[in-house]
Amino acid sequence: MSGAPSDGLALIAGTGALPGLLAGALAARAEPFVLAEMEGFPAAVPGAEPLRFRVERLAPFLDDLLARGVRRVVLAGAIRRPRLDPSAIDPATAALLPRLTAAMQAGDDATLRAVIGLFEERGLAVVGAEAVLPELVPGAGLLAGAPTGADRKDAARAAAIVAALGSVDVGQGAVVAQGLCLAVEALPGTDAMLDWVAATGAGLRPDPAGAKGVLYKAPKPGQDRRVDLPALGPGTVARAARAGLAGIAWEAGGVICLDRAGMVAAAEAAGLFLWARDPGDAR
Amino acid sequence: MSGAPSDGLALIAGTGALPGLLAGALAARAEPFVLAEMEGFPAAVPGAEPLRFRVERLAPFLDDLLARGVRRVVLAGAIRRPRLDPSAIDPATAALLPRLTAAMQAGDDATLRAVIGLFEERGLAVVGAEAVLPELVPGAGLLAGAPTGADRKDAARAAAIVAALGSVDVGQGAVVAQGLCLAVEALPGTDAMLDWVAATGAGLRPDPAGAKGVLYKAPKPGQDRRVDLPALGPGTVARAARAGLAGIAWEAGGVICLDRAGMVAAAEAAGLFLWARDPGDAR
Incomplete structure (x- = not known):
């Protein structure tokens, strides 16, 4: 080489x-x-x-x-x-x-x-x-399924939380369901957070029949986007499904999708949406 | 009645x-x-x-x-x-x-x-x-033990993280060790966060012989302090000890101590400090 x-x-x-x-x-x-x-x-x-x-x-x-x-x-x-x-x-x-x-x-x-x-x-x-490898970082759009209006609101709230966290150089992810923040990513990372939501989150959603929640990922506002972009893969989708979430949203253009085809297949099999969200999307 | x-x-x-x-x-x-x-x-x-x-x-x-x-x-x-x-x-x-x-x-x-x-x-x-019951909310000072310089820096960083979170109406706590954010409190609460640190945090501290980390609690910046102040008790101290932390710090005047004598006894037995930190303390 x-x-x-x-x-x-x-x-x-x-x-x-x-x-x-x-x-x-x-x-x-x-x-x-x-x-x-x-x-x-x-x-x-x-x-x-x-x-x-x-x-x-x-x-x-x-x-x-x-x-x-x-x-x-x-x-x-x-x-x-x-x-x-x-x-x-x-x-x-x-x-x-x-x-x-x-x-x-x-x-x-x-x-x-x-x-x-x-x-x-x-x-x-x-x-x-x-x-x-330009296809690693999808632009805005839906890759699988479709978020409901409630899911879109959960994604918007999670995006605000991740932005606030990024301002203190912490984490790049959060889980929000029905407007409530179930988990915030810290050093142990996304997988550990999702496993925790799977273990603890079920009883926390006020309406058992309501919105199941969204994992949202984004780069930190101050970070150099040439390094350390957050990444998603088929394993993230499987863990989000086990955590009972409706889907995964992320900042379009700011998150790496490892094995996009595998992510889409896993999401469609589990009934999750995958949404590269335009950060200017108000809700 | x-x-x-x-x-x-x-x-x-x-x-x-x-x-x-x-x-x-x-x-x-x-x-x-x-x-x-x-x-x-x-x-x-x-x-x-x-x-x-x-x-x-x-x-x-x-x-x-x-x-x-x-x-x-x-x-x-x-x-x-x-x-x-x-x-x-x-x-x-x-x-x-x-x-x-x-x-x-x-x-x-x-x-x-x-x-x-x-x-x-x-x-x-x-x-x-x-x-x-005025004694529920201690003013600034040490209740047990003493934080090291590194512990004070961890407390200051955790205080900045909690303040950033509060601006988006999330949580009232975080755990920081050696400058790194091990966990951020969300809906499941302080006890669940500490149990999680106990389960996941040990291997995350870069220097095994370095600062063990601090739980920091504070009210959210925008909240009405007449209701929903964060609370600590002897059970919090026991969980912080199991999580391997050096101690607990909180915003003086903004956190309820349930059973202060029990907290002090538990902290002294486990070798943890308890510090009602002046929020104006720079480090």
Whole structure:
């Protein structure tokens, strides 16, 4: 996977399904790229032999990418904040660390902006996953089923809640049913939230015959949309069904759909709607 | 419990421990009061024979309170939004319902403000529980243990999150550890959130030897503080300990401590701090 041309692409892969999807799409189009992963966060990319890097040696890693002809970088998949081994830090990376650690104090969004800044100052453009695979991020419209008027109101309320949360750099999701907020996403993520709603939410809806509720996902208002977009997949649909929800809505253009066909099939089988909602939609 | 004087007090009791505490304090001081409960939401007040009312007949209930000499009302304890039986609504209550149902569409805070408005227009002053029992709501200070600097930062971050949530009329609590938001309170409440942190949160703290995290509670910024203040009790302390937290912080003057001595004993036994935090505290 080396030998990239001088506008070469690197896929810096974390955990989850997205890196494998992107690598597969690039391979299918016979586009060369460099695959890299952070030590401790193995990327699930079948058959690939990734470059491994450590945050403690970020500066030489960036130089290595440049030497391989890389000029564009996609940061895809999840990583957690790594613990640093001070004895492994080289001098060039040490010079970068004060900015990184200061940003980490200020939250996830600031950390990602700082990381993007470090790449770009070296001449490495950071591009979003949809630059590689545009169909990952659906535009506005219904992908499956149709929300009722009550579902649309629940989606609008959930969108307001997610926006308020994003302003304090928390979560990218919420569940609302009949106007009531059943759950708010925090560090454990969407799947954990939906499992919790499945376990606790049934008795909380005031009208048992009323609206069943909506999972809503959106990027945080302040986040850089080239990285860390929220993602949905067929597993999210299955969990939303188990949580007794009417469907899933998300900010059109701001959420990655991993395996859209699989999501639609799962939603149609379970009778859920899937709605890429125009954020300007008043209700 | 009838025969109240003409500035008589009514305790409108929902579920939970608060009504029984207030009734006990009033009885201990030999202060007469009228006890009332909403049908379907039995108040745990030992030995008392409450008036029962239905939302469908709210107007005659308010007239009944006035006829009994009641002029001040405490709304204490929890209720859920009731389902209405249209055939049971009397004409005077029917005239009030459009305002109530409109408020219910706008959320919990609006609903409570509307309810308070209905009482006050009839000449019934709504007072807070601390008007009956001032020691329920501690002022700023430490009640047990002492937060570290990291705990204070976690409390400050959690306070910002709770304030952002309150602006969209959601929850009154959050759990933050090492700057990361482990959980956000929604409809299921504080206990459910803490149980969830106990089940999921251990592996989420980046530094296993670092700050263990803080539960923070505060009223919503827009809420009327005479009703629906968040409450803590010894059970909250026990759950926070099981969730592996360092302690509990809350907005001084804005949170009810049910059984303060029991909370302090539980916190000291478990090594947790209890901190009524000045909301102006920068960190």
